Amino acid sequence: MRCILIILDGLGDRGYSGFQGRTPLEVASTPCLDRIASLGMNGLYHALEQGVPLPSEIAHFLMFGYGLKEFPGRGILEAMGEGIEVGAGDVVFLARLVSVTMSGGLAILTSESPRIQQKTLEILAGSIGYFESEGLQGELILTKGVQGLFRIKGGASHAVTDSNPILEGRPLMEISPLEGARHDPDALRTARFLNDYHRWAMERLSRHPVNRKIGVEGHPLVNAVALQRPGSSCALKPFSERWGLGGLSISSSPVFWGLSRLLKMDFVKVSDGPDPCQDLEDRIERAYRARGYDFIHVHTKVVDAAAHTKVPARKKDVIERLDRAFEGLLKYFIHDKEVLWVITSDHSTPSSGSMIHSGETVPVAILGRHVRRDRVDAFNEVDCAQGALGMVKGRELMQLILNFLDRAKLKGLMDAPWDQPYSPGPYTPLKTG
Numbered sequence: 001m002r003c004i005l006i007i008l009d010g011l012g013d014r015g016y017s018g019f020q021g022r023t024p025l026e027v028a029s030t031p032c033l034d035r036i037a038s039l040g041m042n043g044l045y046h047a048l049e050q051g052v053p054l055p056s057e058i059a060h061f062l063m064f065g066y067g068l069k070e071f072p073g074r075g076i077l078e079a080m081g082e083g084i085e086v087g088a089g090d091v092v093f094l095a096r097l098v099s100v101t102m103s104g105g106l107a108i109l110t111s112e113s114p115r116i117q118q119k120t121l122e123i124l125a126g127s128i129g130y131f132e133s134e135g136l137q138g139e140l141i142l143t144k145g146v147q148g149l150f151r152i153k154g155g156a157s158h159a160v161t162d163s164n165p166i167l168e169g170r171p172l173m174e175i176s177p178l179e180g181a182r183h184d185p186d187a188l189r190t191a192r193f194l195n196d197y198h199r200w201a202m203e204r205l206s207r208h209p210v211n212r213k214i215g216v217e218g219h220p221l222v223n224a225v226a227l228q229r230p231g232s233s234c235a236l237k238p239f240s241e242r243w244g245l246g247g248l249s250i251s252s253s254p255v256f257w258g259l260s261r262l263l264k265m266d267f268v269k270v271s272d273g274p275d276p277c278q279d280l281e282d283r284i285e286r287a288y289r290a291r292g293y294d295f296i297h298v299h300t301k302v303v304d305a306a307a308h309t310k311v312p313a314r315k316k317d318v319i320e321r322l323d324r325a326f327e328g329l330l331k332y333f334i335h336d337k338e339v340l341w342v343i344t345s346d347h348s349t350p351s352s353g354s355m356i357h358s359g360e361t362v363p364v365a366i367l368g369r370h371v372r373r374d375r376v377d378a379f380n381e382v383d384c385a386q387g388a389l390g391m392v393k394g395r396e397l398m399q400l401i402l403n404f405l406d407r408a409k410l411k412g413l414m415d416a417p418w419d420q421p422y423s424p425g426p427y428t429p430l431k432t433g
Contacts, residue, residue, distance in 0.1 A: 001369070001405045002294045003245070003340040004287045006280075008322065009056060010304025012348030012362035012381055016312045024307075024316040024351060025363070026380045032326035033365075033379035036343060039334070040367035042376040043389025045344050045397060051359040055229075056304070057255050059346035064263065065242060065398035072262065073158055073231015075149060080261045081254030082143050084151070086233055091156040091190070093227040096164065097125060097146040099220040100202070106171040107202060107224055112164075113146060114220045121146065123210055124222050128201040134193040140225065143254070150227055156193070157186040163198060164226035167354060172198065172226060194227065201225045238264035243398055244407060244422030245294035250283045256299055266293070276302040276318070280325035288333050295401070307349035308356075315351045340368035340404050342397070343379070361385075364392060368404050 015021040047054055047062040054062075057074050075092035086092060099111035116124075122142065131138045136154040143149060159181035163173050175194045177187035205211055205223040214221055239247045247265035249256055252272045260267035268286065273279050280300045287296040306318040333339065344364035347357050363384035365376075374388035392400065402408040402422055409415075409423035416425030 001338050001340055001407075002291070002296070003342060003401050003405060004284070004296045004298065005342045005344075005401075006284065006287075006298045007060075007300070008303050008343070008345050009299060009301045010307050010347060010349030010357070011319070011345035012358075012360050013307065013312070013315065014348070014350050014352075014358065014360065016352065018312060019316075023381055024312050025319055026382060028316045028319040028323070030319060030323040030379060032323045032330055033343070034377060035330055036326060036334075036341070036367060037363075037365045037379040037384065037387075038377040039373065040341070040365050041371045041374055041389050042363065042365050042379070042384040042387025043392050044361035044381070044385050045364040045392045046359075046361045047346065047394055049393065050361060053355060053357040053359045054347045055357065056253075056346050057259065060256065060259060062394050063346065063397055064239060064259075065395040066236065066263075070234070070236060072234045072236075074229035074255065075158075076231030076233055077255050077258035077262065078143070079149055079151065079258065081256070081258030082149070084141060084149065086151070087153065088233060089153075089155055091152045091158045091230050091232050093150040093152075093230045094164075095140060095148045095150040096226050097121065097148070097222050098164075098224050098226045099222060100172060100224040108171050109165055109168050109226070111220050112166065112168060112226070114222050116146070116214075116219075116222055118145075120210055120214075121222065124205060124208060127204050127208055128225060131197045131200060133196050134189045136190065136193045138193070138197055146222070150225070152190070152193070155186060156190040157181060157184060158230040158232045159184065159187045160191050160194065160230065162228035162230075163194070164228040166228070166356065172224060175227070198225065198227075236262060239295075240264065242420075243295070243402065244420065244425075245402075245405075246292070247295045247297070248287075248290055248293040249297040249299070250287055251297070251299035252279075253299065253301060256297075265297075272301070276300060277321050277325045280322060281328055284325065284329055284333075288329075288336075288339070294405070303345075304349050307351045310352050312351035334367065337369045340366070340371070340401065342366050342401065344397075361391070364389065364397070366400065366404065370404050370406065 013023040019027045047059040079092045099114045100107040129140045138152045141149045159178045175191045181187035249260045249267040283298045306315040345362035348360040350358045376387045415427040
């Protein structure tokens with residue numbers, strides 16, 4: 001048997017007065033997802049613990065059965081996904097070119113996504129593309145629009161804070177060592193280096209002829225760089241060794257390509273077309289045809305993107321369109337007894353308010369040969385709470401997948417030098433002669 005895990009990114013939400021206290025998923029017409037729920041076992045899921053908002057990369061890392069202390073940082077995953085060379089000891093931040101307004105000696109974020117022509121952006125980025133100080137060398141690398149990465153060589157530390165406040169109206173933040181690294185020389189040196197880089201970059205950008213021209217035209221200046229979520233490379237046990245499953249990921253996001261590289265899973269790069277329903281339908285079919293793998297991860301970002309518009313009705317509409325992508329699954333694939341289907345989300349994304357993501361649980365439905373069938377007949381955050389799965393957290397999802405695939409090891413048996421969760425383990429046969 002094999003598992004196909006379908007992630008509807010950011011599916012969970014909060015209740016809204018315009019929906020009589022219900023969520024966009026609750027009020028959406030989702031006959032396909034409801035049918036899937038009625039055929040399987042349902043519950044609620046959180047990759048860490050209730051109330052904790054998670055970004056997609058951490059949620060997936062935990063969902064795949066790894067620990068929070070093992071997480072290497074978003075920056076390094078993005079770099080690996082973009083195919084950017086990262087050496088041992090390099091530190092990589094997520095970077096953005098932003099607009100700030102100076103007030104009382106502070107740089108107030110006025111736009112995290114300023115609109116600017118690509119050629120102009122590249123000229124500005126090139127002017128602050130390399131910085132050297134404190135024995136460290138930093139390089140700014142644009143990846144998509146104003147987004148990019150800042151790679152540091154020379155022995156930097158990733159145990160430092162962010163400078164990007166994310167919310168407009170707040171000042172850029174001074175970078176400091178984390179609490180556990182307050183006296184670490186590398187962390188202190190990295191913080192000084194980065195604060196110097198921010199000041200140097202703002203000065204150069206403010207005096208750049210391109211920005212002077214933009215200012216005359218009345219457009220927001222691109223006059224600062226903001227950094228967040230640093231990471232550095234680390235060695236982890238590959239997914240196949242941790243869970244005994246050959247893994248494949250199908251997604252359109254570099255962060256998941258990087259996560260796959262880190263966990264030594266195979267991955268397929270796909271593009272987001274004009275029809276997200278067709279995109280997901282194609283990915284589900286591709287996953288079903290990938291018979292050489294035991295665990296296939298399928299991802300779509302469109303629901304999360306709709307939630308970030310902060311219009312609940314827009315998220316509801318996207319959910320309804322995406323529901324049609326499951327018609328083929330129900331018609332052609334659902335009766336295959338060799339496939340375990342898991343449909344869930346990585347986190348909740350609120351359709352209003354100031355939070356980027358929120359900490360509510362998300363619905364999960366599991367269908368397969370060995371799965372109990374409960375009495376739930378609607379796939380949403382409230383109805384699934386009545387399901388037989390109950391509350392599932394973190395790596396419990398992978399444990400359940402092993403269990404329903406008939407591959408979970410009886411606790412206490414040792415058929416390998418380490419206590420792996422799957423059976424059979426990589427044992428050595430006894431030679432009799």
